[in-house]
Amino acid sequence: MIPRGVQVFVALDPVDMRWSFDRLAGAALERIGYEARCGALFIYFGKRRDAVKVLFFDGFGMCLFYKRLDRGVFRLPEPCSADARHVEVDESLLDALLDGVDLAEAPKRAPRSRIRVH
Numbered sequence: 001m002i003p004r005g006v007q008v009f010v011a012l013d014p015v016d017m018r019w020s021f022d023r024l025a026g027a028a029l030e031r032i033g034y035e036a037r038c039g040a041l042f043i044y045f046g047k048r049r050d051a052v053k054v055l056f057f058d059g060f061g062m063c064l065f066y067k068r069l070d071r072g073v074f075r076l077p078e079p080c081s082a083d084a085r086h087v088e089v090d091e092s093l094l095d096a097l098l099d100g101v102d103l104a105e106a107p108k109r110a111p112r113s114r115i116r117v118h
Contacts, residue, residue: 006056007040008094010077010087017046017053021062024055032086036062043097049073052098069100 009032015024024044025036034040037057044053050073054065074097077087089097 004091006091008043008089008091009034009040010043010089010097011045012076012079012085012087014047014049015044015053017051017066019044019053021055021064024053024064025062028055041094043094045074045076049076054098067098072100074100 009028011027011031013031015027019027024042027044028034028036028042032042034042036042036055039057039059042055044055045051051066051068052074054063054067056063077089077093077097079087
């Protein structure tokens, strides 16, 4: 469902995890500077960082994924500057992030090939 080579933006400021499609789409424009329907993935964390929401447009509508860790917290990627509000990550770091791996210690690896089902 998620195309290969898509841009992935991680918002560094926490959001209210009750936010849904419209408010998260607004946050994509306000905080990251991209229209939510541009085809990129937008990753948002709650204040406790035990949950994450992923927003993206698949060409037909907005999709929203939600994941909560049973224990531990999601680790935010390191920003390039102190005033950065988002970070762009690649597919391998996205996989590590969603698995709850500390991104500073995540091994660099080639992205997994995705099987397309029609």
